[in-house]
Amino acid sequence: MGMNNSVVFCKNCPRNHYGVCSGIETILNQDREFHPLKSQNLPAKQYVFYQGESPVKTYILRQGWILLTQVSAQGKRQVLRSVLPGDVFGFQTDLNKPFSYSAMTLQDSIVCCVPDLLQMCGRYPELFIKLIWEEESEKKLAEHYMVNIAHGSAREKISFMAFELYQRLKSRGLNKAHVIPFPFKQEDIADTLGMSVIHVNRTLHKLEQDNLLSLHKHELKLLDCEKLATLVGMDFLELDSCEISDVA
Amino acid sequence: MGMNNSVVFCKNCPRNHYGVCSGIETILNQDREFHPLKSQNLPAKQYVFYQGESPVKTYILRQGWILLTQVSAQGKRQVLRSVLPGDVFGFQTDLNKPFSYSAMTLQDSIVCCVPDLLQMCGRYPELFIKLIWEEESEKKLAEHYMVNIAHGSAREKISFMAFELYQRLKSRGLNKAHVIPFPFKQEDIADTLGMSVIHVNRTLHKLEQDNLLSLHKHELKLLDCEKLATLVGMDFLELDSCEISDVA
DNA sequence: TAGAAAACTTAATCTATGTTAATTCTAATA
DNA sequence: TATTAGAATTAACATAGATTAAGTTTTCTA
Numbered sequence: 001m002g003m004n005n006s007v008v009f010c011k012n013c014p015r016n017h018y019g020v021c022s023g024i025e026t027i028l029n030q031d032r033e034f035h036p037l038k039s040q041n042l043p044a045k046q047y048v049f050y051q052g053e054s055p056v057k058t059y060i061l062r063q064g065w066i067l068l069t070q071v072s073a074q075g076k077r078q079v080l081r082s083v084l085p086g087d088v089f090g091f092q093t094d095l096n097k098p099f100s101y102s103a104m105t106l107q108d109s110i111v112c113c114v115p116d117l118l119q120m121c122g123r124y125p126e127l128f129i130k131l132i133w134e135e136e137s138e139k140k141l142a143e144h145y146m147v148n149i150a151h152g153s154a155r156e157k158i159s160f161m162a163f164e165l166y167q168r169l170k171s172r173g174l175n176k177a178h179v180i181p182f183p184f185k186q187e188d189i190a191d192t193l194g195m196s197v198i199h200v201n202r203t204l205h206k207l208e209q210d211n212l213l214s215l216h217k218h219e220l221k222l223l224d225c226e227k228l229a230t231l232v233g234m235d236f237l238e239l240d241s242c243e244i245s246d247v248a
Numbered sequence: 249m250g251m252n253n254s255v256v257f258c259k260n261c262p263r264n265h266y267g268v269c270s271g272i273e274t275i276l277n278q279d280r281e282f283h284p285l286k287s288q289n290l291p292a293k294q295y296v297f298y299q300g301e302s303p304v305k306t307y308i309l310r311q312g313w314i315l316l317t318q319v320s321a322q323g324k325r326q327v328l329r330s331v332l333p334g335d336v337f338g339f340q341t342d343l344n345k346p347f348s349y350s351a352m353t354l355q356d357s358i359v360c361c362v363p364d365l366l367q368m369c370g371r372y373p374e375l376f377i378k379l380i381w382e383e384e385s386e387k388k389l390a391e392h393y394m395v396n397i398a399h400g401s402a403r404e405k406i407s408f409m410a411f412e413l414y415q416r417l418k419s420r421g422l423n424k425a426h427v428i429p430f431p432f433k434q435e436d437i438a439d440t441l442g443m444s445v446i447h448v449n450r451t452l453h454k455l456e457q458d459n460l461l462s463l464h465k466h467e468l469k470l471l472d473c474e475k476l477a478t479l480v481g482m483d484f485l486e487l488d489s490c491e492i493s494d495v496a
Numbered sequence: 497t498a499g500a501a502a503a504c505t506t507a508a509t510c511t512a513t514g515t516t517a518a519t520t521c522t523a524a525t526a
Numbered sequence: 527t528a529t530t531a532g533a534a535t536t537a538a539c540a541t542a543g544a545t546t547a548a549g550t551t552t553t554c555t556a
Binding site for chain 2: 502503504505506
C-alpha cells in the first residue's frame with residue numbers, strides 16, 4: 001500500500017490560515033521545541049485508523065476527503081461526518097479510550113500528523129481556543145444533522161447534506177461557483193442520513209427534476225441556491241469562522 | 249418571577265468532583281483573583297436564555313434539570329440535549345454569535361454563573377482540558393443520538409433515550425437502583441426523537457407490556473437492563489469520565 | 497372544590513419510505 | 527478491447543409511523 005511519509009511545512013500549505021492549522025503554523029515558527037509535521041500520502045479508499053484502535057496522535061487533513069464512519073451494534077454503518085481540508089480528526093482527550101469510529105479516504109489525500117497537540121495547547125492557550133472552537137463546530141454540525149434527520153423529509157435531508165457540504169467547502173475556497181466535488185456513493189449518502197439507497201436514488205432524481213440540485217460523476221451542482229436555502233432553513237447560512245483571542 | 253440570586257461555594261456542592269466543576273473548585277481555592285460563583289434559583293418551566301440572545305456568561309447546573317431546545321426554520325421544536333447536574337451549558341467561544349438554542353428548566357433548578365470561564369482556562373490548562381472533555385462528550389452524545397435517530401425503530405429510539413439518561417444520571421449517583429426521575433412530557437420525548445406524540449405513547453405502552461421499561465408520574469423504571477442494553481447496543485455502556493492531565 | 501386547561505390515550509385511516517428483485521449502466525482490470 | 531464487479535436505476539409491494547379525530551384522565555388555578 002503506497003503510504004508515503006514525508007515532512008511538510010505549513011508555510012506552503014493552502015490551509016495555513018484555517019482554524020487549528022493557523023495556530024500550529026504560528027507555534028512551529030516561533031518554538032523550536034516542536035518539530036515540523038510529518039505527513040502521509042494516502043490513496044482513495046484507504047483507512048487511516050479503525051474503530052476499536054487506540055489513538056496515538058492527532059491528524060489534520062491537508063488535501064482530499066475523509067469520511068468518519070461507525071458500525072453500530074446492530075451492524076449498520078453510520079457516516080458521522082466528512083473531514084474536509086483543514087479539519088482536525090482523530091483527536092481525543094483520553095488516549096486510553098479506543099476510537100469509536102473509523103476514518104477512510106474517499107479521494108487520494110494528504111494527512112498531517114500531530115504527535116503532541118495537547119502539549120502544544122498547554123503551552124499556547126491561543127491554540128487551545130482554536131481546538132475548542134473546532135470541537136464546538138463539530139458538535140454543532142452533529143446537532144444540525146440530528147435535527148435534520150429527526151424532522152426532515154427525504155428531500156430535506158438530502159438538500160441539507162448537499163448544502164452543508166457546499167457551505168463548508170465554500171468557506172475554504174474549494175467550490176467552483178455552485179459546483180463542488182462530491183465523492184460519495186449513493187450508499188454513503190444513505191448511511192449518512194439513515195435512508196435506504198433506493199430512496200436516496202428516487203429522491204435525487206426528483207430533486208433534479210425540480211431543478212434544485214444535480215449530482216453526476218461525483219460532481220454536485222446547486223441549481224437553485226435560494227430555494228435550497230429555504231428548504232434547509234435559512235438560519236443555517238451563517239458560517240462560523242474562528243477568530244477569538246481574549247484568553248487573559 | 250422568583251429568580252433568587254446568591255453566592256454559592258463549591259465546597260458544599262455535591263457536584264464538586266465532577267468534570268469542569270472539579271477544575272473550578274480547585275482554582276477558586278487557590279486563586280483569589282477569581283471570586284466565588286453566584287447562583288440563581290429558578291422554578292420549573294423557566295427559561296435561562298432564549299435562542300437568538302447573545303451569550304454573556306457560562307452556566308453550570310448545580311441542581312435540577314434543564315432542556316436545550318431549538319426551533320427550526322420550519323417551526324418544529326427539537327430538543328438538543330438534557331443538561332444534568334454538573335454539566336456546563338451556554339458556553340461558546342465566540343460571544344458575538346447569538347445562541348442557536350434556548351435553555352429551559354424542567355424542574356426547580358439551581359444554576360451557577362461563571363462570568364470568565366475562558367480567562368480561567370487561559371490561566372489554568374487543567375481546566376481547559378476539562379472544558380474540552382465536556383465539549384467532546386457533548387459531541388459524542390449528539391452523534392449517538394444522530395445514529396440512533398437515523399437507524400433506529402421507535403422502540404429502539406425510546407429505549408436509547410431512556411438508557412442514555414439513566415447512564416448519565418447513574419454516573420453522578422442520581423439514580424435509585426434502576427429508577428430515575430424523568431421530567432419529560434411525551435411531547436418532549438417526541439421532540440427529542442423526531443416522532444409524533446401519538447407514536448411515542450403507543451411505543452411506551454408496548455415497551456411496558458414487553459417488560460422493558462415503565463414510565464409513570466415522571467419516574468422511569470428500567471425493568472430489564474440486560475435486554476435494553478442489547479436493544480440499544482452494548483458498546484454504549486462504556487461511560488466516559490474526565491481524568492486526563494498530561495498537558496506538559 | 498369546581499371548572500378549565502393541559503396531558504395522555506385509543507382507534508381508524510393514510511402516506512412516505514423501506515424491501516425485494518430484476519435490469520441497466522459504469523468503471524476497473526486483464 | 528472484452529470481462530466482470532460494482533454502482534445506479536426502476537418497478538411492485540409491504541409497513542412503520544404520521545395524521546386526524548375523539549375521547550379520558552390529570553393537573554392547575556380561581
